[in-house]
Amino acid sequence: MSPEKPASKEQLRLKDEVAIVTGGASGIGRGIALRFAQEGAKLAILDIDLPAAKRVVKQISQKDGQAQAFDVDVRQEALIGPVVDKVVKTWGQINILVNNVGITYPVSLLDTDAPDKWRGLIDTNLTSAFLVTQTVAKKMTESKWKGSIINITSVHSQIPDPKSSHYMAAKAGLVGATKCWALELAPYGIRVNAIAPGAIRNTGMNRDITDANDLQKAKELNIPLGRHGLPEEIADAAVFLATNGYITGQEVFIDGGFILTH
Ligand SMILES: NC(=O)c1ccc[n+]([C@@H]2O[C@H](COP(=O)([O-])OP(=O)(O)OC[C@H]3O[C@@H](n4cnc5c(N)ncnc54)[C@H](O)[C@@H]3O)[C@@H](O)[C@H]2O)c1
Numbered sequence: 001m002s003p004e005k006p007a008s009k010e011q012l013r014l015k016d017e018v019a020i021v022t023g024g025a026s027g028i029g030r031g032i033a034l035r036f037a038q039e040g041a042k043l044a045i046l047d048i049d050l051p052a053a054k055r056v057v058k059q060i061s062q063k064d065g066q067a068q069a070f071d072v073d074v075r076q077e078a079l080i081g082p083v084v085d086k087v088v089k090t091w092g093q094i095n096i097l098v099n100n101v102g103i104t105y106p107v108s109l110l111d112t113d114a115p116d117k118w119r120g121l122i123d124t125n126l127t128s129a130f131l132v133t134q135t136v137a138k139k140m141t142e143s144k145w146k147g148s149i150i151n152i153t154s155v156h157s158q159i160p161d162p163k164s165s166h167y168m169a170a171k172a173g174l175v176g177a178t179k180c181w182a183l184e185l186a187p188y189g190i191r192v193n194a195i196a197p198g199a200i201r202n203t204g205m206n207r208d209i210t211d212a213n214d215l216q217k218a219k220e221l222n223i224p225l226g227r228h229g230l231p232e233e234i235a236d237a238a239v240f241l242a243t244n245g246y247i248t249g250q251e252v253f254i255d256g257g258f259i260l261t262h
Helices: 027-038 050-062 077-091 114-143 165-188 214-220 231-243
Strands: 018-022 042-047 066-071 096-099 147-152 190-197 251-254
Touching: 018 027, 018 077, 018 114, 027 042, 027 050, 027 066, 027 096, 027 231, 042 050, 042 077, 050 066, 066 077, 077 114, 096 114, 114 147, 114 165, 114 190, 147 165, 147 231, 165 190, 190 231, 231 251
Parallel strands: 018 042, 018 096, 042 066, 096 147, 147 190, 190 251
Antiparallel strands: none
């Protein structure tokens, strides 16, 4: 959870660092952006929902933080380079990248349009992370900026569900990429890790969870800690991974024990 008292300027853990968060306009990405800003980072929020991204920027600015919203579809390779260039032009460096964009919908092997649905989700949940990481890693290595890349995976990188092969393949693929990128970028002082959330409320993926039904729905899902998680709890892990200098290539589960019972 976020600390009750805001940290003093000297205690800020991400002071003057520059962070890019994809999908930072909503849910987990928004939680990470707000928390990073609270810790002193300057935020670039890349999202297709510009009005929502601007609302996050406003919230950060109202607390004296610095943030900018960029209207970009991270599946579009040609759009990523110019946005990353703008971030560097504005703040001079990039230290943290959070690849958070992700969507979900069911796909059955028996659907006639399954190939298009498969490609659409792999593009959004896996290829986009590759494209953004490639562009940012190039800048970081060329300019010798050390830093941290965090990929948001899922408990479903490990746990299968019917009609979910595309989602599991994307998330398991992102875990594999995390480990390969960790090895490739370690010589440059860039660490790459993943966070695997369980069922998190106040997010696009779990809009139906409310104060009133949280405990009941968590029971139905057999979550050992008996409740859904919060974006702030994923953000805590993101701050940890961004600041601990000796962790790389890991997938950290923040799931209330979900994978223990599935
Ligand atoms: N919510 C959960 O319980 C949960 C659990 C496990 C993993 N995850 C993962 O966490 C991440 C965030 O999930 P969430 O539920 O917070 O999502 P969300 O729907 O609340 O937010 C996703 C954001 O991504 C943006 N976006 C979608 N496609 C985009 C694109 N092509 N380019 C740019 N922006 C795009 C959306 O506009 C939105 O602002 C996803 O990768 C998801 O797979 C979520």
